[in-house]
Amino acid sequence: MTAVEEVPLSAAGNPIGFGSMRRVEDARFVRGQGNYVDDVNLPGMLHSAILRSPHAHARIVSIDASAAEALPGVVAVITGKILEGIPRPSLLGDNFAWMPTLSYDTQAVLATDKVRFQGQEVAYVIAESRYIAKDALELIDVEYEILEPVMDAKRALDAGAPIIRDDKGQTDNSITDVHGNKTWESGNAESTAAAIAAAKADPNCVVVTQEIMYPRVHPAPMETCGSVSYLDKVTGQLTMYTTTQAPHAHRTVYAMVAGLPEQKIRIISPDIGGGFGNKVPVYPGYVLSVIGTIVTGKPVKWMEDRNENLVSTGFARDYHMTASIAATKEGKILAVDVDVLADHGAFNGVAQPTNYPAGFFNIFSGSYDYPDAHCKVTPVYTNKAPGGVAYACSFRITEAAYVIERVVDCLAQELQMDPADLRLKNLLRPEQFPYMSPTGWEYDSGEYEKTMRVAMDIAGYDELRREQAEKRAKGEYMGIGISFFTEGVGAGPRRDMDILGLGMADGIELRVHPTGKAQLRLSVQSQGQGHETTFAQIVAHELGIPPEDIEVLHGDTDNTPFGLGTYGSRSTPVSGAAASVVARKVRDRARIVAAAALECAPDDLDWELGRWYVKGDRERGKTIAEIALLSHSSLELPEGVEGHLDATAVYNPPNLTYPYGCYICVVDVDPGTGQVKIRRFIAVDDCGTRINPMIVEGQVHGGLADGVGMALMELIAFDTDGNNLGGSFMDYLLPTAVECPDWELGETVTPSPHHPIGAKGVGESATVGSPAAVVNAVIDALSPFGVRHADMPLTPANVWRAIQGNAIRVDMAVE
Amino acid sequence: MEVTITINGTPVTSEIEPRTLLVHFVRENAGLRGTHWGCDTSNCGTCVLWVDGSPVKSCTMLAAQADGHEVTTVEGLEQGGVLDPIQQGFIECHGLQCGFCTPGMMMTGRWLLDNNPNPSEAEIRDCISGQICRCTGYKNIVASIQWAAEHPATSEVTA
Amino acid sequence: MQTPAPVDYARATSVADAIALLEKHGEEARLLAGGHSLLPMMKLRLARPEILIDLNDLDELRGIRIEGDEIVVGAMVTHAEILDSPVLAEHYAIFREAEKVIADPIVRNKGTIGGSMCQADPSEDLSAVGSALKGSVVIQGSGGKRTLALREFHEGPYETKVGDAEILTEVRFPIRPGAGSAYEKVERRVGDWPVASVGVFVVVAGGVVTDCGIGLTAVGAEHFCAPDAEAYLIGKAPTEENLAAAAQLAADACTPYADQRGPVDYKLHLACELTLRALRKAAASSQGA
Structure with missing residues (x-):
């Protein structure tokens, strides 16, 4: 199934199949010839800018845009009032001032009644240059009546708290999902409560309860969000160049939102400068650029600046979690219960596909074998930007993996057990797969202990513990942190997963041209993952066509089949499978053509890479290139066989795939200053078959840096007045090459049993798994001070305060 | 003006x-x-x-x-149709993913090598510390610059 | 992309020309050195000068040289030049130690010492260095030059004694044979502004401290210095106990405020801890360690 070994090389030196090879896309990027949205300049194009609210919660008394409109070079100023006056012929509301979110809530395109978070869109200026557009923003006079904001999620449901969503007639700040629920439970509440109560009563058992916050962070791709929209009034064609991870889904949403005919909408997603989930939702800015071209009849570009990106587009996490874990004193885990307060911001804009509105959070039971688990998530509105599912989170498996890996370490500390031993004692065993988790997930495959042993060997775990003991004796504080995570990636199946009713199956199209060269058309959208390389390798693996002879096309809805896009690590599990399936369809067709040419029955042929040949007579055969030409020739084909070697497929995955891994982090902490230095980081991932190991490792490296960032520095906090304290890269700190160590990677390969090539998807594994390893390492270093937990980010101040027994509350301004 | x-x-x-x-x-x-x-x-x-x-x-x-x-x-950077070693290094070592930070990283990397042809890993990391990459975790960027150091340019990058 | 408001631009051809331009345009003119503080402020539209007077052509403001018993650093000398200067390194380790942790190598190519001093950010690292070394600045206007001690230079956060039609042209540091110096900074991440930084010099002779300077930044120390701590050390042996007592006095001179870099108690702790660490290093260095 994996066949990574003995892959033949093409004339260009590339593996005809799986193996590391240079990326096709690099040729343009290293020359500065990438084509990002801000590189798109259309004739007559106008620029635009959005006026944003300086207040977190305020009533709009009046907006006077006359001075802005009078500024030379300004073409139009649009306010919410104007949008209210534009009727929208669609089922999703009757005017343009509001739009649906991906979680069946509504969100203001431009505020009409109130602003509900700092940075919310208030007015839209279209002008001849971006400089003039920004100048005009300063000339718009908005009178606000400032209202008390709800900034502390823990107070959002208090009696008397200001009501944020009065537009919906709400009487409190609770969020009601599409099923009518205000809390989201999963697992077995009764059995879990009983197990925990029994453990509390049993002197041979312990129960550890810990409050653990996963603070608000932001994906912050290097390229901000933006779009260039052009409605050709003669043809009615809307063309949109836009930063989207899901071009087809966006096309359908624009059809629904704008009431435009879907066949007239073309979404082009050129090169994308990183996404990480930030470019999944439909933002007011995108919609405004469409309105802008409708109003002006000209192409309109909208590009966020960095502040706008950080304060208004999809944040991630913001989960206040309380976890209880019950275990025997020998370290056998019995049950885990997690209670979550989920801060969704002012609009419920979570982009997640399951019936369970907390996404995949209920996979929190993790990699361990125990019968009882339960979680309850209570979502609330606050006066903060909307979002929640983003930043390589696998629909909230980041939060799930973090809470279980953190609380397992708390348990180890309570039991005075080595955290590695505790994990080894509880990891799922290979014979338990496929494994049905206590919250209903069917893990497909895994050899967890083997992977953990590989990680411990690379780390030299026992030696590290010896070194730690020696250092402690000298008053030096090093820490070793372990994280073992299980991911679930590759949404759907379509029966279980959809976004706004769009089931999560991916289309694909393969055309093999008469000369044997091929084009593969994808629905998924690379933001740096290297699809143009890896998808060619999948087809090469199936058909024997050299990867350099396969052109991979994506990012243009007019030229690719429908699919839900790239996020949740779903490209390889879903579209990768589709590529394999469609290539196999071509291979089957090729067999019939070859049989006709060789005057035998298809069943008389055997396959070897790139070629069908007559069983028992290897010399008599036809290569794919020969068959391609034959398929276009006058060769008579059997009845019902259409000719040509093109095929399409739609892949509906039978289950998620379950990549997993074991990470070990080694830190040195200076207790005098609270500074943390990451000395080593070992990451052993099992993502099944590796199509291009070089790219897989690159994906892991990037996610590990995310983990370092979140664990040590990244944070969007707010003060009580509602000011966003992470609105620039001076304040929202991202890790640099200096904080990141020289990653040490290892691998095990447990192929997914249900994926055509056994691959599992790896784009988010490291982001999911690494934060807990870093935090566990820091807390391990601090354990001689009696520290059991401190929330991310573990800034020097926070670490020092934790040592003093007074860790900082991270989601609010430091006091 | x-x-x-x-x-x-x-x-x-x-x-x-x-x-x-x-x-x-x-x-x-x-x-x-x-x-x-x-x-x-x-x-x-x-x-x-x-x-x-x-x-x-x-x-x-x-x-x-x-x-x-x-x-x-x-x-x-590219001279006479030949990629600069820094460009080739980024290709060889998978020093880029989305490509957005890459031009800036390469300009800094090439400048470093012009002034310090054999930088240590720490010197490379320090030199690019004012530049953010969200994709690569930096390891392969460091490797790319090291690759370029090991394959010196035959032509000068001039304005 | 953020963009500045409309502004005019002129390139000064000499210091005298720059002063003349300043006099002509009044308080709506701003000098442009490295631009790495001013331009971001202009892009945020927090600063909106009517004209920028670019000093980058003024070679008379460049160069690091010895004049008598002082090191003279031209106002347009960049952070990178300070970091690489053998002259500065020969006399004071503090320059290299501080510059290594100021911003990043690319910003250091543009940012200047004059710009940093005149921006007068309460978290500016070079202000702590200048205050520790008891340096001075030369300020020039149409009426001539005046010299001002750096410890009298700041009026408050972002405010200096440089007048509307004046230019800071030089920063001067006294040479102190036998001095050891050090810089200690805690930052949340490389390139960040300090949570707290402390720079010191110490001269140890005959077993006692004969001269010292302590500069602190980001912790609300008036004029970035701690004179009581310095006075305490003079004439005392650089023992751990004495250095620790001085470090505590240095922290006592601070009134930090809480922000996302840390709470007040932590910043006060750092003022003490970093002073102690810097004093240890500098004293050891002065004693030839």
């Missing part, structure tokens, strides 16, 4: 507002879109190019300041 900036050896003359940022001039007036911008506050380094041979963050410099000076951008 009228400015003339020599970009990759070619003088570009334009009438501009004095407030025009250098990154904007290079992208819009000279049409060289390989230089990106990412943060507005000189923290991310996607806009790094050379002015008179030294890397600067071009979002934090006015085009007017570069009037009469020489600017080198990513488009100036």
Whole structure:
């Protein structure tokens, strides 16, 4: 199934199949010839800018845009009032001032009644240059009546708290999902409560309860969000160049939102400068650029600046979690219960596909074998930007993996057990797969202990513990942190997963041209993952066509089949499978053509890479290139066989795939200053078959840096007045090459049993798994001070305060 | 005001507002879109190019300041159809994913090697510490610059 | 992309020309050195001068040289030049130690010492260095030059004694044979502004401290210095106990405020801890360690 070994090389030196090879896309990027949205300049194009609210919660008394409109070079100023006056012929509301979110809530395109978070869109200026557009923003006079904001999620449901969503007639700040629920439970509440109560009563058992916050962070791709929209009034064609991870889904949403005919909408997603989930939702800015071209009849570009990106587009996490874990004193885990307060911001804009509105959070039971688990998530509105599912989170498996890996370490500390031993004692065993988790997930495959042993060997775990003991004796504080995570990636199946009713199956199209060269058309959208390389390798693996002879096309809805896009690590599990399936369809067709040419029955042929040949007579055969030409020739084909070697497929995955891994982090902490230095980081991932190991490792490296960032520095906090304290890269700190160590990677390969090539998807594994390893390492270093937990980010101040027994509350301004 | 900036050896003359940022001039007036911008506050380094041979963050410099000076951008790295070793290194070592930070990283990397042909890993990490990459975790960027150090350029990058 | 408001631009051809331009345009003019503080402020539209007077052509403001018993650093000398200067390194380790942790290598190519001093950010690292070394600045206007001690230079956060039509042209540091110096900074991440920084010099002779300077930044120390701590050390042996007592006095001179870099108690702790660490290093260095 994996066949990574003995892959033949093409004339260009590339593996005809799986193996590391240079990326096709690099040729343009290293020359500065990438084509990002801000590189798109259309004739007559106008620029635009959005006026944003300086207040977190305020009533709009009046907006006077006359001075802005009078500024030379300004073409139009649009306010919410104007949008209210534009009727929208669609089922999703009757005017343009509001739009649906991906979680069946509504969100203001431009505020009409109130602003509900700092940075919310208030007015839209279209002008001849971006400089003039920004100048005009300063000339718009908005009178606000400032209202008390709800900034502390823990107070959002208090009696008397200001009501944020009065537009919906709400009487409190609770969020009601599409099923009518205000809390989201999963697992077995009764059995879990009983197990925990029994453990509390049993002197041979312990129960550890810990409050653990996963603070608000932001994906912050290097390229901000933006779009260039052009409605050709003669043809009615809307063309949109836009930063989207899901071009087809966006096309359908624009059809629904704008009431435009879907066949007239073309979404082009050129090169994308990183996404990480930030470019999944439909933002007011995108919609405004469409309105802008409708109003002006000209192409309109909208590009966020960095502040706008950080304060208004999809944040991630913001989960206040309380976890209880019950275990025997020998370290056998019995049950885990997690209670979550989920801060969704002012609009419920979570982009997640399951019936369970907390996404995949209920996979929190993790990699361990125990019968009882339960979680309850209570979502609330606050006066903060909307979002929640983003930043390589696998629909909230980041939060799930973090809470279980953190609380397992708390348990180890309570039991005075080595955290590695505790994990080894509880990891799922290979014979338990496929494994049905206590919250209903069917893990497909895994050899967890083997992977953990590989990680411990690379780390030299026992030696590290010896070194730690020696250092402690000298008053030096090093820490070793372990994280073992299980991911679930590759949404759907379509029966279980959809976004706004769009089931999560991916289309694909393969055309093999008469000369044997091929084009593969994808629905998924690379933001740096290297699809143009890896998808060619999948087809090469199936058909024997050299990867350099396969052109991979994506990012243009007019030229690719429908699919839900790239996020949740779903490209390889879903579209990768589709590529394999469609290539196999071509291979089957090729067999019939070859049989006709060789005057035998298809069943008389055997396959070897790139070629069908007559069983028992290897010399008599036809290569794919020969068959391609034959398929276009006058060769008579059997009845019902259409000719040509093109095929399409739609892949509906039978289950998620379950990549997993074991990470070990080694830190040195200076207790005098609270500074943390990451000395080593070992990451052993099992993502099944590796199509291009070089790219897989690159994906892991990037996610590990995310983990370092979140664990040590990244944070969007707010003060009580509602000011966003992470609105620039001076304040929202991202890790640099200096904080990141020289990653040490290892691998095990447990192929997914249900994926055509056994691959599992790896784009988010490291982001999911690494934060807990870093935090566990820091807390391990601090354990001689009696520290059991401190929330991310573990800034020097926070670490020092934790040592003093007074860790900082991270989601609010430091006091 | 009228400015003339020599970009990759070619003088570009334009009438501009004095407030025009250098990154904007290079992208819009000279049409060289390989230089990106990412943060507005000189923290991310996607806009790094050379002015008179030294890397600067071009979002934090006015085009007017570069009037009469020489600017080198990513488009100036390739000479005579041959990639600069720094470009080749990024390809060989998978030093890029989305490609957005890459031009700035390469401009800094090549400058480092011009001044320090055999930098240590720590020196490389320090040199790119004012530049953010969200994709690679930096390991392969470091390796790419090391690759370039091991395969020295045969031609000089000149403005 | 953020963009500045409309502004005019002029390149000064000499210091005298720059002063003349300043006099002509009044308080709406701003000098443009490295631009790495001013331009971001202009892009945020927090600063909107009517004209920028670019000093980058003024070679008379460049160069690091010895004049008598002082090191003279021209106002347009960049952070990178300070970091690489053998002259500064020969006399004071503090320059290299501080510059290594100021911003990043690319920003250091543009940012200047004059710009840093005149921006007068309450978290500016070079202000702590200048205050520790008891340096001075030369300020020039149409009426001539005046010299001002750096410890009298700041009026408050972002405010200095440089007048509307004046230019800071030089920063001067006294040479102190036998001095050891050090810089200690805690930052949340490389390139960040300090949570707290402390720079010191110490001269140890005959077993006692004969001269010292302590500069602190980001912790609300008036004029970035701690004179009581310095006075305490003079004439005392650089023992751990004495250094620790001085470090505590240095922290006592601070009134930090809480922000996302840390709470007040932590910043006060750092003022003490970093002073102690810097004093240890500098004293050891002065004693030839």
